[in-house]
């Protein structure tokens with residue numbers, strides 16, 4: 001039996017039940033693929049259902065605001081995904097009358113849709129023969145065929161894509177793509193792949209040559225950047241506070257407390273620094289200053305590690321442009337700030 005036939009037959013017997021496997025609606029497949037980019041499938045189901053409840057169609061998403069979309073995405077992380085979903089929905093609505101394009105190149109031209117997502121959408125929804133190469137497929141392909149190219153290098157992408165394209169030719173592309181991804185996720189797993197019960201073991205290079213622990217090959221990881229954020233939480237006795245919209249970076253367009261970024265973790269912040277940070281919002285002279293957390297709070301992202309301290313500045317006066325604590329919940333914030341908001345303002 002061919003590798004492809006074995007994979008499809010294994011998939012039909014073993015696949016997990018997910019809501020996105022019951023539809024070929026390109027909008028829903030798109031949302032699921034974006035969610036699954038950085039999230040495990042079982043957690044992704046919760047967000048998929050929540051997101052589609054709020055934005056059941058592309059037109060509904062396009063007619064909302066970016067703030068509403070970020071609010072629905074709050075706590076889920078990697079917020080560029082939400083910003084891109086909103087931006088692309090607006091573009092499809094304006095330029096294609098809300099009809100999801102079925103053309104691979106057109107899809108790839110949209111913000112947030114790369115080769116992987118475009119291939120998944122066109123193969124699953126429009127029966128187009130484009131191979132989907134995610135981490136699971138890289139692992140499976142490199143083990144079966146003994147491919148030693150580093151899977152984390154851009155230059156290897158084309159080779160893997162060509163291999164997958166040649167495999168799916170002549171088969172149902174959506175079905176086989178999903179079969180390979182699921183096989184990598186459940187059977188040919190990173191550590192301790194289930195080779196003894198694998199239907200592919202007779203044709204698998206790495207099993208035959210005792211190399212499963214050596215493949216897939218990865219080149220050395222990039223260095224993680226360390227950053228140090230000091231949030232200045234200024235409030236009065238009614239717990240009215242100041243927040244600002246972040247203009248750039250991973251948390252772009254989310255809200256935060258005024259920020260002082262330092263080169264290292266600091267034990268103290270001077271009163272002059274506090275006055276300087278807050279001067280664009282208010283002119284304060286009298287205040288008490290304390291640190292809310294005992295140890296820095298670590299927020300680890302894929303390419304940076306952020307150490308966070310919250311500096312609480314208590315003032316007496318009532319000032320303009322303050323947000324009251326009841327209203328604070330309406331502003332989308334990164335998870336670490338949401339946690340602080342709940343503990344400090346909402347308890």
Ligand code: SF4
Nearest residue numbers: 188193195198204207
């Ligand atoms: S034999 Fe092992 S390494 Fe090869 S495809 Fe099967 S699970 Fe993966």
